[in-house]
Amino acid sequence: MVRVLVVDDEALIRTGLTHILDAADDIEVVGAVPGGQAVRMVRELEPDVVLLDIRMPDVDGLTILADLRRMPQPPVVAMLTTFDADEYVTTALRSGAAGFLLKDTDPEELPRLVRTLAEGGTVLSPQVTRRVVDGYLDHGVREPAAIRLTGRLTERERAVLALMAEGLANTDIGERLHLSTGTVKGHVTNVLGKLRVSSRVQAALIAERAGLLSPEQGKGAR
Incomplete structure (x- = not known):
């Protein structure tokens, strides 16, 4: 079983993601919490994958990501966002996020993407890909x-x-x-x-x- 922790400030998003993922036979959502509880719940529940909202009012998602990456055995973290041109995309990728997903990702695709993350792969929504192309790389320039x-x-x-x-x-x-x-x-x-x-x-x-x-x-x- 792939153990997943959902971290989002909106209860509706937490419930929706939990419902979608729990329907998969090989995925278990072990917790769904707001940002302030994220680090403690990761320590207690030891999830394989964390789906982490990048923008939350109580604590910044990038701060949580940094805290998780400092753990001896950090979980795989994929950032969640509503915005396809979120200015934090670059920082999150440089800070060790394994993926970036929009919250309106096709529900049928979400379990497959979580499995990919758990197996060591990376996932980026197509809209996020455009952000990386436009803002992160210098086209045609070899460094x-x-x-x-x-x-x-x-x-x-x-x-x-x-x-x-x-x-x-x-x-x-x-x-x-x-x-x-x-x-x-x-x-x-x-x-x-x-x-x-x-x-x-x-x-x-x-x-x-x-x-x-x-x-x-x-x-x-x-």
């Missing part, structure tokens, strides 16, 4: 710092990075490269360490800034 970082990778690690950039989970990467999931996990750990980042999204963006990805793969990274 020397990114080139130096990716130059540390082995050929196999570059292959793994390219598939990470498509948002694939470890099991899917293993199938593509004919590797065991454990071996893929090892490569992912090495990639993150060599690139000096803490999330797969950050790694994918470095790969694009280094010019390693095709246009199609770049879309997957975002």
Whole structure:
């Protein structure tokens, strides 16, 4: 079972997301709380995935994200937003968020996206992708710092990075490269360490800034 904690200041959103996810046989919503209770509930419930509202009146979602990332074994965190051009998108991705979802995501898609997060993949709503494209990257510009970082990778690690950039989970990467999931996990750990980042999204963006990805793969990274 994938254990999920929903954090949102609106009771209606918490109830709706809980209803959608609990309908899946392999997903359990272990809690649905406002922002002020988030860190305590993560410690108590130890969820695999946290769906975290980025804008809340009692506490800022980015502050919660930072607190969760400092935990010894942090959960996977995907940010929730109502706005497709939220100015906090860049900060959240740089701070280690594994994904960014709009609250009006298709209910039929939501369980699949949560599974992807739990398996180590990344998810970005198409509208958020446009925000990243328009505001986060310099199109066509290869950055020397990114080139130096990716130059540390082995050929196999570059292959793994390219598939990470498509948002694939470890099991899917293993199938593509004919590797065991454990071996893929090892490569992912090495990639993150060599690139000096803490999330797969950050790694994918470095790969694009280094010019390693095709246009199609770049879309997957975002």
